[in-house]
């Protein structure tokens with residue numbers, strides 16, 4: 001891959017969108033950090049450069065965020081007033097979905113169909129959050145004494161949002177929208193490998209009337225910019241999506257300052273096919289679950305357990321259908337499996353397949369870089385299905401984050417559930433069967449934040465998303481997703497006007513003869 005030449009502007013992208021500027025405290029300007037070269041995964045060519053943010057930018061952005069919350073009165077606005085701005089951001093995203101899609105396909109390689117769906121989902125997230133914000137109420141709790149007791153919610157202040165490269169606009173929206181809705185300022189740190197749509201989102205938010213300073217976007221390396229956000233004394237919460245190793249490291253840093261975190265991490269999701277499953281529906285679902293987004297999905301259904309009775313038929317159909325998937329550039333109509341994010345990541349995936357083969361796995365289909373000369377410069381890897389290993393193999397235990405699935409036969413339901421749960425992760429799971437009682441029984445026993453029955457990889461912004469065990473902690477989406485950026489406060493309000501009994505005698509004696517306060521007099525009238 002040659003990254004030496006001068007960037008060539010990409011067709012279909014407004015050059016303004018690729019300006020070498022970061023967004024610090026409401027100001028667009030060049031960063032002072034390292035140079036990021038953005039490479040089109042389909043061609044290996046540099047299409048833009050961006051000067052990253054620095055640790056000093058983090059401090060400036062945090063101060064600006066605090067000042068913006070105070071000066072704009074953002075946190076004190078009525079919910080419908082904040083909702084109006086958030087809704088407008090959603091509308092801006094929707095109106096520019098085509099540009100976002102083109103930009104994200106250029107930056108990540110994903111198909112235009114995938115990136116357009118992500119853009120529309122991000123628009124929906126802002127609109128949902130705007131609507132949900134108006135339904136969040138403070139609540140009275142059951143009275144246990146001579147006070148009214150109630151729960152009210154405060155914003156946290158400045159929230160740090162660190163995101164990965166696989167679905168930038170959707171991950172951004174899932175964090176930025178609820179954090180703003182809750183009355184906070186947000187410092188977003190997009191990944192070095194895909195910074196552009198987050199910057200573009202900030203432009204759209206600005207145009208929608210978001211007060212300056214409430215959102216900063218600081219692309220840069222995790223070790224410097226990311227850690228500076230997490231360790232900054234005035235950042236009150238971290239919301240992070242990324243790998244488990246990074247998440248664990250950041251959770252340790254957050255623990256030092258006792259800062260709450262939401263962590264959406266990796267997965268190795270089991271997909272279970274029972275012998276009464278509809279073959280066509282199942283094969284289509286398995287393919288979508290593992291090979292869409294070229295497998296670069298946290299919930300990718302990468303461990304496929306198939307009941308012995310239909311193993312040969314199912315695997316035969318799956319292999320044939322996999323071989324017929326259309327591999328190509330994300331911009332080409334009809335492409336199903338686009339290039340991976342970059343050559344380094346593709347090579348890492350290839351190395352994991354080689355290691356699996358060394359450990360005894362057989363390649364049923366794929367397992368190689370495509371030999372089509374038209375794809376030679378891109379970061380492609382063929383959709384791959386492996387077999388011949390048991391669930392303890394490295395390829396069944398480690399997240400690959402690429403278009404690679406392993407198929408494993410099973411006989412017994414109890415044993416299957418043990419195997420399905422036998423990883424460190426707990427993100428998602430799929431169940432394919434015509435027997436809804438069995439589906440319910442198995443779904444209840446799978447240790448995962450999301451279970452799909454006869455479907456896969458569906459998302460609803462109103463449905464909470466969470467990982468268990470090493471797949472993360474905390475909740476995104478739904479009304480709880482907004483609450484996760486608020487601090488709960490309990491208020492006790494006396495309704496008797498009487499002194500508390502413990503020292504009432506002394507208090508009465510000490511205050512005898514002092515005039516009643518006007519409010520009291522007014523109440524007594």
Ligand code: NAD
Pocket residue numbers: 162163164165166167189190191192220221222223224225226227230241242243244246247249250263264265266267297298299399401427467471472
């Ligand atoms: P990553 O952990 O390498 O990076 C994620 C983000 O963290 C990036 O912005 C990166 O710059 C930053 N970062 C890295 N090291 C850091 C540090 N020391 N301090 C602060 N920030 C740091 O992950 P990735 O390769 O970008 O993304 C792939 C991973 O994300 C996969 O494991 C995938 O499963 C996971 N993921 C999870 C979900 C989910 O919702 N559970 C969704 C998408 C992706």
